Amino acid sequence: MNNTHLHPSILKDGPISIGFVLAPNFTLSAFSNFLDAIRLAADDGDLSRPIFFSWDVISHDYQPIKSSCNIKVVPTRTIYDRKHYDYIVVVGGLLQNNQKLPNQSIEFLLEAAKAKTTLIGICTGTFILARAGLLKTSKVCISWFHHDQFINEFPKIKANADSLFTIDNQFITCSGGIGALHLAAHLIERHRGKYEAVQSLRILQSDFPLPAQSLQPPPTTLTSARSAKVKKAILFIEKNIRNPLTVASIASNLNVSTRHLERLFMKELGVSPTRLYLKLRLAHANKLIRQSTYSISYVASECGFIDLSHFCRSFKDEFGITASTAREQYSMHSVRINGVLVQ
Template sequence: MKHESAFQPISGNSKPKVLTVGFLLAPNFTLSAFSNFIDAIRIAADDGDLSRQIHFAWDVISHDNQPIKSSCNIKVVPTRTIYEKKHYDYLAVVGGLLHANHKLPNQSIEFIQEAAKHQSKIIGICTGSFILARAGLLNQSKVCVSWFHHHQFMHEFPLLKANSDSLYTIDNQMITCSGGIGALHLAAHLIELHRGKYEAVQSLRILQSDFPLPAQTLQPPPTTVTSARSPKVKKAILFIEKNIRSPLSIEEIANNLNLSTRHLERLFMRELNISPTRLYLKLRLGHAATLIKTSTHSISYIASECGFIDLSHFCRSFKEEFGLTASEARQQSNHVQ
């Protein structure tokens, strides 16, 4: 099914309407995801180079008029409050850091839910997908999340249909985007849909980017995948990344790739100078470290979520990998926050 068909491009024989976009920025939002999206829209909005809101118009919305701090400490000043009840063709929710104290207030969540009821297209950018899922808006939708947050998303929403392969996903009224360049190319897709191919390409060219990438374009993979040249090794690592919680055996991974275990091990050593078993352990421990720093779950629970049946084995492996215990890592993280 081609989900893009849910959007109807504007007829060339009719006067194009002004497309309105509202932005809700979560506390400690990702500035690059927001700026990539809005700058592409800004360029396409004008017929010249004056940044006039002719074809697109936008607001940064908040429950109050206080500046909203991004994760890099740059602040954005809202232009409108949610209490004005303005309708937007697209309502984009830009997420950022996932710590428990970095959430949108309830008033803003209710505003998003109301916008969905009134047929606004709802966009979750970066970890905005977490916000939409918590608001109960993605229960019937396919969801795109960054590979960096995939395990965390599946841990919190195990029943949702999430993927970390594509740059963005359009499923009727709900749109989710991995962030980064995904936000840029999602904006280009909407520009092409509502203004045309030339305008979309022009926006990207001005921003020093290439032609618009379709939704199914693969996300840039983790560093371990990028450094591998062999397609078999890359696929094996993706199997590992997607099965942190319930680890597969190396034999199962090899079978999925129509390889012998011995051949797969040779490929890993040749490409990455590490065995698949050792890499699997390092990625599981890395995910555990992320959960320890960003969640309040117990150490034993996190160990189980990362596929460790034996807590003592987890604690020993964690200290060998990072040079400190899991409890010490959590204490350091709390001190930084």
């Protein structure tokens, strides 16, 4: 159940203490979005004094930790200091390079969990908590971008890619990006008040704090959708490009009739769910053709087309050129820019 039980430190004297554990190649924006909101709420005025909140970057040593954009952050405290934290925030990063937290940091997280410290996973930090065996019975939030990989690795963990963040007793998980900002605002409101949370976001030129169940921004350019049902339907579509769902299945997941979902799409986007699904699959195919060396038949399969001839006809109808021509244009462009032929 997604509840709002948080650490009893809301009642304590002194600042709320937050420890950041940064994974190798961590996502800098997720870290900075969360921390900057907290920093602005830690003091009255823009002096950044840690009066109401305090924070450390924790590691097993003082070696700089490189982010995914090559900016490095130097830890301010080691795990061996045994300092108590009200929250420990694990900020994840790139998954494909298979870099992991040092064993000492994993042990630190396990000890904190035993001590009932609230643990927060931001971005792929949720993968780190899950791999440490800490989320077996929890409901978690994961970015739509990593959702498929997460459920493949952890099929027994209940994961959603709809909300910005999820609070489940001792564990809080967050999609990252703007979700980290609004999670920080949520904690600010819990410990300082609504005004301080709003003020912190205003200084950062963001909107009012959004609740946990707010939908993640759709991973498309179709931001004109207003209905929560339409936005959720788009998320279902994006998460199932390779194995397309039927419109009836999407409607059933949203507890609406197929006809009602079709009316919502036409009203808000001027296109049917079926047509949108096809356009997004073809857009993904176009990107793969122009930015990868995969064969056209492989691209068709990756985008949910069983019949290659159907894919080729649909591609030409959508973009006015064949898939082969699109690949040739990409190759010519690569020669002109890089001096080599990319195939």
